[in-house]
Amino acid sequence: MNARQLQSLVTLAGASSSLRELFVSEPQRAQRFTFDACGLHADFSRQLMNSALFDELILLTRELKIPQKFRDMMDGHVLNVTEGRAVLHTALRDPLAQNAEAVGSRDALTRALELAEKIRNNPEIDAVINIGIGGSDLGPAMATRALRAFHDGPLTRFVSNIDPADFDEAIYGLDPARTMVVVSSKTFTTLETMHNAERAKQWMAAQVSDWQSHFVASTAYPEVAQSWGIPESQCLIFGEWVGGRFSLSSTIGFPLMCAIGAKNFSDFLSGMYQMDQHALETSPEQSLPVVHALVWWANAVLHRYATVAVVPYSHDLARLPAYLQQLVMESNGKSVREDGVPAEHTSPVVWGEPGTNGQHAFFQMLHQGTQVVPVEFISSIAPMGSDPQAHDLLIANMIAQSEALAGGSLHEDPHRNFPGNRPSTVIFMDALSPYNLGALLAMYEHSTAVQGWLMGVNSFDQFGVELGKKLATDTAHAIASGEVAQAPLMTRAITDWYVRQSRAN
Numbered sequence: 001m002n003a004r005q006l007q008s009l010v011t012l013a014g015a016s017s018s019l020r021e022l023f024v025s026e027p028q029r030a031q032r033f034t035f036d037a038c039g040l041h042a043d044f045s046r047q048l049m050n051s052a053l054f055d056e057l058i059l060l061t062r063e064l065k066i067p068q069k070f071r072d073m074m075d076g077h078v079l080n081v082t083e084g085r086a087v088l089h090t091a092l093r094d095p096l097a098q099n100a101e102a103v104g105s106r107d108a109l110t111r112a113l114e115l116a117e118k119i120r121n122n123p124e125i126d127a128v129i130n131i132g133i134g135g136s137d138l139g140p141a142m143a144t145r146a147l148r149a150f151h152d153g154p155l156t157r158f159v160s161n162i163d164p165a166d167f168d169e170a171i172y173g174l175d176p177a178r179t180m181v182v183v184s185s186k187t188f189t190t191l192e193t194m195h196n197a198e199r200a201k202q203w204m205a206a207q208v209s210d211w212q213s214h215f216v217a218s219t220a221y222p223e224v225a226q227s228w229g230i231p232e233s234q235c236l237i238f239g240e241w242v243g244g245r246f247s248l249s250s251t252i253g254f255p256l257m258c259a260i261g262a263k264n265f266s267d268f269l270s271g272m273y274q275m276d277q278h279a280l281e282t283s284p285e286q287s288l289p290v291v292h293a294l295v296w297w298a299n300a301v302l303h304r305y306a307t308v309a310v311v312p313y314s315h316d317l318a319r320l321p322a323y324l325q326q327l328v329m330e331s332n333g334k335s336v337r338e339d340g341v342p343a344e345h346t347s348p349v350v351w352g353e354p355g356t357n358g359q360h361a362f363f364q365m366l367h368q369g370t371q372v373v374p375v376e377f378i379s380s381i382a383p384m385g386s387d388p389q390a391h392d393l394l395i396a397n398m399i400a401q402s403e404a405l406a407g408g409s410l411h412e413d414p415h416r417n418f419p420g421n422r423p424s425t426v427i428f429m430d431a432l433s434p435y436n437l438g439a440l441l442a443m444y445e446h447s448t449a450v451q452g453w454l455m456g457v458n459s460f461d462q463f464g465v466e467l468g469k470k471l472a473t474d475t476a477h478a479i480a481s482g483e484v485a486q487a488p489l490m491t492r493a494i495t496d497w498y499v500r501q502s503r504a505n
C-alpha cells in the first residue's frame with residue numbers, strides 16, 4: 001500500500017470517528033457489521049468504521065490478494081520466506097488433504113489419540129504433567145482450561161516457567177508412579193523445557209525404575225527426544241512447518257487429548273477445519289477472520305490505538321488473553337517488512353483478564369483514561385456453569401460494558417463524565433464446546449495472518465526472541481562462575497550485585 005492510499009484510509013477513518021453519528025447515519029449497522037460463521041456470532045457495529053471505510057478495506061484485501069494468500073498457505077507455498085518454510089498448520093486438521101505433510105500429520109495425530117486413550121483408560125494413571133513453554137504450553141493449557149466441562153480424563157497440570165516454583169507447584173500432591181510426563185517442545189532444545197524435563201526425570205526416576213515408560217514427547221525432532229531417553233513408541237511427532245504458536249492442532253494438543261478424549265479432540269479439530277474452509281471459500285466482505293483482521297488493523301494503524309484488551313466473559317477462557325498475546329504479538333511484533341524494508345506499523349499490545357473481574361480493576365481506565373483501548377468481549381450463549389441466572393447476569397454485564405464504552409454518559413462534573421465513543425466487539429459462541437473453541441482459535445489464527453499481510457510483515461518467524469535467549473546464557477554463565485566482568489555491559493552492575501547478595505550467606 002502506498003502513502004497516498006494509507007492517507008486516504010486515515011481520512012475515511014477520521015470520518016468514522018463518532019459512534020453516535022455512525023448509529024444515526026447508518027441505522028442498519030447492527031445488521032451490516034454482524035457476522036456469523038461456524039458457531040460464532042461477531043458484532044463489530046461498535047467499531048469506528050463506516051461503510052465507506054469498510055468497502056475500501058475490502059478492496060484493499062483484494063488488491064493485496066488475501067484470498068489467494070489463504071490458498072497459497074493451505075497449498076503449502078513457502079510463506080515463511082525468512083526461514084524458507086511452508087506454513088501448513090491447516091493441513092493438521094484437513095481430513096481431505098492428500099499431500100505428504102497432511103497424510104503424515106494425520107497418522108501422527110491418530111497415534112497420539114490412541115496413546116491418549118490408552119492413558120485415559122489406564123487405571124494406574126491419574127495425572128498428566130505437560131512440560132513446555134510458549135506455543136508448547138499456552139495452547140494446550142488455555143484449551144484444557146476452556147474445555148473444563150468436557151474434562152473426564154486424568155488431572156492435567158502444566159509447567160512452563162524456569163522458575164522452580166512452577167515445577168514444585170505442578171508436582172505437589174502427585175505420585176510419580178501414577179503420573180505421565182509429556183515433554184512438549186518442537187525443537188527439544190528450549191532451555192526452560194529441557195531443565196524442567198531433567199527435574200521431572202529425577203523426580204520420576206527416584207521412585208519409578210522404568211521412568212522412561214512414564215514419559216511422552218511431542219516434537220518435530222523425535223531422534224533428539226529418543227536420545228534424551230523417551231521410547232520411540234511414545235515420541236509423537238509434528239512437522240517443522242508447524243509454527244509453535246500455531247501448533248495446538250498438532251500433537252502439541254496431546255495433554256488436551258488426554259483431558260477430553262479422542263472424540264472431543266476430533267470435534268475441536270473439525271471446528272478449526274470448518275473455519276479454515278470458511279476463510280478459504282468466503283469472499284472477504286463475508287469472511288469473519290478477514291473482517292476481524294480489518295477491524296484490528298484499522299484500530300492499530302488508522303486510529304493508532306496501541307493496545308487491545310481481550311476480555312472473555314468466561315471464567316473458563318481465562319487463559320485466552322495470554323494465548324492471544326503470543327499468537328498476535330509473536331507473529332506481528334515486527335519492525336521490518338517481509339522484504340527487509342522498515343515497516344511503519346506493528347502489532348497492537350494484546351492484554352486482558354476475564355470479566356466481570358476486570359470491571360473492578362482496569363475498566364476505570366478503559367472508560368475514563370486518556371488512551372482509547374479497543375475491547376474484544378467474548379462469551380457463550382449457553383451457560384458455562386451450573387447457574388443459568390448468574391450466566392444471564394454475566395452476559396448483561398458484558399453487553400452493558402460495551403454500551404457504556406460506546407455511548408458514555410455526559411455529566412457536568414468532569415470526574416463523573418464518561419466520554420464514550422470507545423470501540424468494542426462482542427463475539428458469542430453458541431456454546432463453549434470443543435467445536436466452537438476450535439473455530440474461534442482458527443479465526444484468530446487467520447485474523448493474525450491477515451493483519452500480517454496488511455502490514456507486509458512475515459507473521460511466521462520470531463527472530464525477536466533470540467537475543468534474550470543468548471544473553472540469558474551469557475548472564476547465567478556469569479552468575480554460575482562468579483566471573484561477572486564477562487557479563488553483558490549494561491546489566492553488569494546488577495548482575496554483580498545479585499551475585500554478591502545471593503552468595504552473602
Ligand code: F6P
Pocket residue numbers: 133134135136184185186187188189190193244245330462465
Ligand atoms: O520463544 C520462542 C519460541 O520458539 C516460541 O515460538 C515457541 O512456541 C517456544 O519458543 C517454545 O519452543 P519449543 O516448542 O521449540 O520448545
